[in-house]
Amino acid sequence: MYSFELTEEQQMLIEAVGKYAGNDLRAAAHDAEENHDLPKKLISKGWELGLLQASIPEAYGGFGERSAVTGVLAVEEMAFGDLAGTLAVMTPSLFATPILLAGTEEQKQAYLPKVIEGDWAPYTAALIEYAFDFDPLALRTTATLAGDEYVLNGEKAFVPFAKEAEAMIVYASLEGKTQGFIVPKGAAGLTIGDEREKLMSLNALPMYRVKLDNVKVPASNRLGGASGMDFEPVLASMRLAAASAAVGVANAAFEYSKNYAKEREAFGVKIAQKQAIAFMLAEMRTEIEASRLLTWEAAWKLDAGKDNAFTEAYLAYMGAADMAMMVTDRAVQILGGHGYIREHPVEMWMRNGRGFATFTGLAII
């Protein structure tokens, strides 16, 4: 059957996330971006919503079961508040969710309870590489087996909270296949860049370059153990996180510019009464809906274990990245010169919007 109804639980969750996004994240977003500083208390408050905790079974210290559908709903709602804040709150998922999806029993026992037991703690993952044609399925960072250890070499970029991270998953190419390796804090040969990444947006989120110079980890630190992991579902979950965040940011820009257009007057009428503006808004709303539904469907397919879930998630991601650029650009256009001024949030959303084509690996559902 087709259905577009949220369960009662999902509704409650979305309501809670919505409150946090609307009241807390949104209120802090501007200063966080300007000052390159996201208050720790804000992150903790988001962590207390329990998104990750609720996706991990009791056996590993959580209180629920992972659902990609719930994941995309929650991420969209939170990103409506602020993208950088959302990514910060969700950073520990970058470490925990792949372990949940692809880890061995020992890995789950060893790490999952630790990540979720207390307050938000910096666990992260390193996927992105600093190359124009960065491709998660053809990484330049390599892993080679030497005895009972893997040796990692390469350079990673945009790694959230790398500096303070207790541990991170590093993705590397092992015989041409992307595999994950758990690298503990302070491993020999692991260098975290001194300075934070300087990006067009997400200034509130501390991200770092990470160098791996013959970093050795025990073979048991390979995600999935000796037989390794299937990276596709993990990548699909990353892409869906990016896609739903794109929908959330686009929706924020749409709502903001819509409300502005209903207030702003020109030539004796509200600008929203001009078709040139009204049609942009109609198209923005339509394309947001299109992306949202594609994201839902892909998430549902992922949960249902459908064969084509990987491709669907890819399409949802590619579509959402384009959509977010289009919608955020128009939001700035609707505010005109005022949209260009950093007092209004639309220019930040436009900077966010361009990023989704690049953001694979900064969040996972």
Next chain:
Amino acid sequence: MPIEFDPPKPIVQTQFVLKTVAEEMMRSKSRYYDEHEHEIPWDYIEFMHTAMKAMGAGSLAPKEKGNGHEGEEQKEKRPPIAYQSLAAQIEALAWGDVGFYLCTPGGGLGAAAVQAAGTPEQRAKFLARFAGEKPTFAAMCMTEAGAGSDTASIRARAVLDEKTNEWVLNGEKIFVTAGDKSLTPYEKLGKGFIVVWASIDPSAGRAGMRAFVVEAGTPGVRVTKLEHKLGIRVSDTAAISLVDVRVPFDHILGSPTVEKTTTGFKGAMATFDATRPLVAASGLGVARAALEFLKEKLAENGIQIRYGLPRQKLTAIERDVIDMDIMLKSAWLMVIKAVWMADNKHPNALESSMSKVKAGDVGTKITQKVVEILGPLGYSREFLAEKWFRDAKITDIYEGTGQINRLVVARQILGYSGAELR
């Protein structure tokens, strides 16, 4: 029920059956009828009539929500899927040939108008014929030479003759889909009707607009012209003149009183909420046909689409195909959501118009791109891609142009009336 995207089994089964119909009865004849405009595809019409009778479906018009037709389903507490099935059927038929689909007997937009704006008695009276022995058509006449998008400015008049208690209709309608098959007494067809929108009080504007059922054969109603078109040539598009056409009092759909409200106009709009996602579905059928054809041709030429790669690594063709996949899939989900809402009795004016905006865009963009990518093969009349390009364009025009549907969407999201945003 939680969020779910498993097409209901009955829908999957009909899609499977209709694929064969599309291939055998439609695709094989597509080119012939494209090049023999105004010939009537009798084989298809008779086949569809027989098939629909066998399936117990007299009409493609959606069954009244919540009335006897769905009673059995409701007893078993299965979610209603009438509109969803219809959308899927229409998409599947349009994949075969959207012009042929418009030649499917069963009442089309005429029956849909009776469904949406008529009383239960009127539904019983006018719709029974579609389950009869012969294939039967009905059409909807809104558009006039001077009134297309601006439906409120139609000039057709209906005056009540109090002596005979009959309505007297006068006016000129154009662009009536299946107008010929609904009115002309072809031996192979049952007696059809047209639904004519006319004003019972021109001073009342929209509030005065009403729909009237005019039976085929009523004196004074006449097909005056069949249009020659860019595409969907197998579907007749008629001009109809009405001169002192008399119809019984109860042929007025819905309420005959002119309160200073817009009930009559709302009747038309209710029809559109129901039919826009269905028209969207038909456009997406054409788009899917074109995209699948392109993929076949690419595969024949050894070109694989490498789904999963970042944009920077894709070829231009791969990018185009992936973008088209995204457009088509998401547009289809918008149709499904709109009809799912209709099935579940949620107001869907916004979703309905959004699905039409999207399908109008997607249908034209995909078919245009496919012809472009296929080069000479796309442009050649030896293949159907160029025909689909011509066929698809209509989705962005009828049932509210892309602009009119954008207006509807914008008014919904802005909370504006027609006066505030026109």
